[in-house]
Amino acid sequence: MSLSRQLLLLQMCIVVFVVTAVAGVSLVQSSATFTREEGRRMLGAAESLATEGLLRQSTALTVGGETSEEIEVQARLQEPIGIRLESARASAGATYAILQGADGDVLGSTLPTGADDLALDPSVAGGASWSGVGERYGRRSIEAQAPVFGDGDEGRPVEQLGVIVLGRTYPTRLEVLGSAAPSVFAYLALAMLIGAAGSLLLARRVKRQTLGLEPSEIAALVEQREAMLHGVREGVVGVDMRGGVAFVNDEALQLLGLERPVPGTSVEELGQEAEVTSILRGLHREQDLAVAVGPRLLVLNNQPVTVRGRQTGWVTSMRDRTELLGLQHELAEAQAGTDTLRAQVHEFRNRMHAIGGMAELGQTAELGEFVQAVVDSLDARLAEVGGSIEDPAVAALLVAKLSRADELGVDFSIAEGARLRHHDPVLSADLVTVVGNLVDNAFDAVGRGGEVVMDVEDDGERIEIEVRDSGAGIAAGDVERVFEPGFTTKTCADVKGHGFGLALTRMACARHGGAVTVSHRGGAVLCAELHVDEEVPHA
The missing domain is CATH 3.30.450.20 (PAS domain)
Incomplete structure (x- = not known):
């Protein structure tokens, strides 16, 4: 079923429910209004009728009736009393009018079949008028009862001669519905017409807002x-x-x-x-x-x-590119390491050629001195790294960086007193990232003939890595930008893949509760701090 039909059906149900509820409330209100207004009308008409002189005199003459003359008078007064009761009933809009004597006999009634002895309210016997709702002749009625008093002439006390009873039966629900049906159906039709129009307009608006979707x-x-x-x-x-x-x-x-x-x-x-x-x-x-x-x-x-x-x-x-850029950086380092190994192979080939030539020429003394010099150079480099760097991954990295420095013509050294302990693989991997990026950044900054010094402090709880270079330093406006991913100060044509090293360094330090700072002492000084036992997990 489409949205417009659903809204129309819902609106019709609401309209029918509301009209039905209003009709029910109207019936209840009509019943209360009927009781209130008709009660006042019946009581007024009954009291007015009870004070009429003719009716009072007729009542006085018809009460008792023991002798033949009195019985004859009563018979003659039955008709005028009935006529007056019928007139009062018609003018008051009552259903019935009854006159009951003080002895309980019905002296007159508008009912065609007469009336039995009436059950009156106790207050009427005390001389008070009464109106209310009750059952009379099998129908619920609103009824008024008013006492009829004598004249009290010649010093006699006022005597209650009888009671006037006026009543109107309640209309049945079918009669009420029948009288209200035209207006109810008219309102229902009008409401359904307005509801249908409103439903169609609402459905069109909703469909516009929902792009015509059901x-x-x-x-x-x-x-x-x-x-x-x-x-x-x-x-x-x-x-x-x-x-x-x-x-x-x-x-x-x-x-x-x-x-x-x-x-x-x-x-x-x-x-x-x-x-x-x-x-x-x-x-x-x-x-x-x-x-x-x-x-x-x-x-x-x-x-x-x-x-x-x-x-x-x-x-x-x-997209998360942390691991991808890390792999890209490691690939660049591997490529640089490959280039370094290629250069070393070329260097060792030259040395082997020199050794071979000396051997052929019989220069044994010079040959021994040459070989010893090469061995001493390698031992000194290994001793420089191995004596201060206990972590094998970082030590291997620094050996490669020393070779790379020789190739680039950079004076790279490890400061005296530097020390790095052996750490777990996770921290060791981040240390490789930090050291490699800081050293490579310094190599790029100084160029051939420059100087780079690395210092490490490790007290078992905090690691501080400092790399100093003799370059021009970092411009004041770029101190924070150098840590932004993709930012680089290189001016060469091909800078693709650059600008992420220091960003990765900062993230590696952040994973261990540390940071990276920049200062200047004759050149740029980058200091990285990591905490050994404080690893910040990925969110």
Whole structure:
């Protein structure tokens, strides 16, 4: 069934229910009004009739009746009393009018079959008038009872001669419905007509707002939306034009380290960095923006959402590129290591050629001195690293960096007193990332003929790695930007893949409750701090 038909049917049911309820309330109110107004009318008519002189005199003459003359008088007065009672009943709109004598005999009645002795209210016997609801002749009636008093002439006390009873029976429910049916049906038809028109207009408005979709189609779209949001591997965040979060999937919650926000929560209340907040609000039009969020490196893309030519918000997708960029950096280091090994192979080949030549020439003394010099150089390099660096992964890295420095013509050394303990594989891997990036960054900064010194302090709880170079240093405006993903100060044509080393270094330090700082002492000084027992888990 279409939405318009459902709304029409619902509206008709509501109209019928309301009209029926109103009709029921009207019946109850009509009954109360009938009781109140007819009670006053019956009581007034009964009291007025009870005070008429003719009726009082006729009542006085008909009360008693023991002699033949009195009985004859009573018979003659029956007709005028009946006529007066009928006149009073008709003018008051009553159903019946009855005159009962003080002895309980019915002296006159408008009922065609007469009337039995009446059950009167006790207050009437005391001389008071009464009106109320009761059962009379099998029908519920509103009835008034008024006492008829004598004149009290010649010093005699006022005597109650009888009682006037006027009553009107209640109409039945069918009679009430029959009298009200025309108006009720007219109101019902009018209400249904207005309801049908309103339902059609409402259905058209709802269909415009729902793009002409039926409820079943909307439900299917919602289910598909939920399946799509929670089934994709990318994080997705939707923000409306007011800057409130419209939707967010599970992957985005994990990447941003959030609890599920209440719909409509402002993006400023999510507690993210200013750059992330501005991207979510659609203030950045660039694509594939790399942003550091805690220990993660995320790539964000923001697109405006337009519905029927009107922008309704923004959708931001995000991907975790931490591991990918780490692998990319490790690949670059491996390639650099391969180049270093290739250069060393070339160097060793030259040395072997020199050794072979000396052997052929019989220069044994010079040969021995040459070989000893080569061995002493290698032993000195291993002793320089092995004497201060106990972690095997970092030690192996530094041996390769010393060879790389020789190739680049850079004076690279490890400061006296430097020491690094052996650590678990997780921390050791992050130390390799930190040391490798800081040393490579220094090599790029100084160039051939420059000087780079690395110092390490490790007290078992805190590790501090300091790398000093003799380069030009970092410009004041770039001190914070050098840690932004993708930012680089290199001016060469091919900088693809650069600009992530220091960002990865900062994230590695953040994973262990540390940080990276920049200072200057004749050149740039980068100091990285990590805590041994404080590893911050991924959100």
